Amino acid sequence: MLQIGDRLPEFKLKGSDGNDYTNFDHADKYALAVIFTCNSSPISKAYANRLVRLFEKYEEDSIGIIGINSNDPAQSPEDDFAHMLLAETSLKSSGAHFLYLSDDTQEVAKLFGAQVNPEVFLFNRTRELVYKGAIDDCWENEAMVTTVHLEDAIEETLDGMEIDFPETKAIGTPIIWKK
Numbered sequence: 001m002l003q004i005g006d007r008l009p010e011f012k013l014k015g016s017d018g019n020d021y022t023n024f025d026h027a028d029k030y031a032l033a034v035i036f037t038c039n040s041s042p043i044s045k046a047y048a049n050r051l052v053r054l055f056e057k058y059e060e061d062s063i064g065i066i067g068i069n070s071n072d073p074a075q076s077p078e079d080d081f082a083h084m085l086l087a088e089t090s091l092k093s094s095g096a097h098f099l100y101l102s103d104d105t106q107e108v109a110k111l112f113g114a115q116v117n118p119e120v121f122l123f124n125r126t127r128e129l130v131y132k133g134a135i136d137d138c139w140e141n142e143a144m145v146t147t148v149h150l151e152d153a154i155e156e157t158l159d160g161m162e163i164d165f166p167e168t169k170a171i172g173t174p175i176i177w178k179k
Helices: 042-057 081-093 107-112 149-158
Strands: 012-015 020-022 031-036 063-069 099-102 119-123 129-133
Touching: 031 107, 031 149, 042 063, 042 149, 081 099, 119 149, 129 149
Parallel strands: 031 063, 063 099
Antiparallel strands: 012 020, 012 099, 031 119, 119 129
């Protein structure tokens, strides 16, 4: 399980576009958010457009984002590769510019210590973990959000500051592990 200050682990995963991607694919970015997410979680769905807007806001600041789906598609058919492709196509049509990768062995989720969808791991320029946890404090209603955990962490990371609250409790649906 990753702790604050740990380095970004090495991985190689298949993207929904059919290409393989590694932890080095965003080496030029000032910060990198790795978000464990999926197609089946109502909480992940609620955050999809918020994430698109958030990363559009910081695109010029050279933020990278990688979505990783670690749910077992045998138990959650909506999380199979075909549905991932549909989800990525939909996000790209809305302006999203991030990778959506399949962790079919679930090894990467275990390496990170991810437990729910969505769960964020934010790395700084030197790829040290500076924040992990929730996107904000109200997935049910964007208008009711009072604390934007991820956005605050991104701002502090870009400014080269220490994160005020480096860990928050990720709110989401449990990752569906293989039996």
